[in-house]
Amino acid sequence: MNIAIIPARGGSKRIPRKNVRDFCGQPLIAYSIKAAKACSLFDHVIVSTDDEQIREIANACGAETPFVRPAELANDHATTVPVIKQAVEWVQEHIGKVDNVCCIYATAPFIQADALQNAYDLLIRKAVSGYVFSATTFPFPIQRAFKVKPTGFVEMFEPKNYMTRSQDLEEAYQDAGQFYWGSAEAYLSEKIFFSTDSMAYVLPRHMVQDIDTPEDWTRAELMYEALKKNGDIQ
Template sequence: MNIAVIPARGGSKRIKSKNIRAFAGQPLIAYSIQAAKAAGIFDDILVSTDSEEIARVAKAMGATGIIERPAALADDFIGTTPVVQHAIKSHQDIEDSPPDYVCCIYATAPFISASSIVEGYSKLVAAQTMKYAFSVTTFPFPIQRAIRMSGKGVEPVDPGSMASRSQDLEECYHDAGQFYWGTPEAWLGSDGMFAPHSIPVVLPRHMVQDIDTPEDWERAELMYRAYVADTKK
């Protein structure tokens, strides 16, 4: 048994009702639910929320269940892992057996595809000894040549790399913020995700966009219409 857990609390500050706001024609959370359904590998697609409105929209979009998130797990400072842990335990309370694998899918990931979800699952199952698989993408510029600003102007973060050619610097990656596969034991345990026991699923940069501000939202819709609408599978 595999389950998807989509965290979607109602208290978005910078973008009001972000999880269910219309994005390119449908509620933002719909893209995550639809990708999970299209993947064809989930027995349950659960949305963890403290909002009745989000719950209603999620069920209309195809979520198979709603996990009522307590207030203690719905403030601005709660991370993803405690929310997934609560969802796993809540699911186990009504099922005869625990899930084999759990995939956390962010509600704010309109670029997510069923094929990348399946790729992460397949890699994790094949690896056997690994604990997680999650989406990553490359930085668009060598992070070794980053600069920081101060009251005295600017200074390099890594002075030794400033004279290096871009192609001579190690390529680095960051969390793509789309999906996170893990065994229930890993989710419920104390092992962190960003560690050697995790498998990266590399996505192209144009299929990744954080949506935290109104500017991010506008950029994401432009990218979605330009790249994704005709190509996402």
């Protein structure tokens, strides 16, 4: 069977209660649950959480919360793959054999069911042993990036590229922070996402927005309303 796991702990620091905060009329996590259920790929859509309010909202949105996430996987230092691994182990022990897993972040209001479907098709068609994850392009060549030193002065990371035209530099990609398809075995063996065994499902930049700060939140709401008005999201 295929399952979706949506990790959503209660202890968000930069934006308190982020996962269940109202985003354009719905709790933020509702968008991820809605997309997972709309694509009809999953036998179970499970939210992994340690928080009772998140549990109640997830259930109201149609997701399952059959276990409480262990405390050691709900602190500020917990990373994604061990959280998904624990969920897969629980499902295999209590429900049945898991074939493929999609980790879907709870903070992805632009996520679309067709992207989940297309990425899954890529995972199966290419027999990917790692992951197929959402990605997008950097808006500016990373080879010409610079840092600001403690003195306030700047320094290029790669000074050799100062005179290179932007169009002559290799395009770079970044994690879009929406979803990560993989086999149960990939998660159980704790493979890293960004390896040579993985493939990127590339999304247009206007369909991607991290939500880590209040400024990100405001920008995401404005983008969401524009995308909805334009018919780019359902």
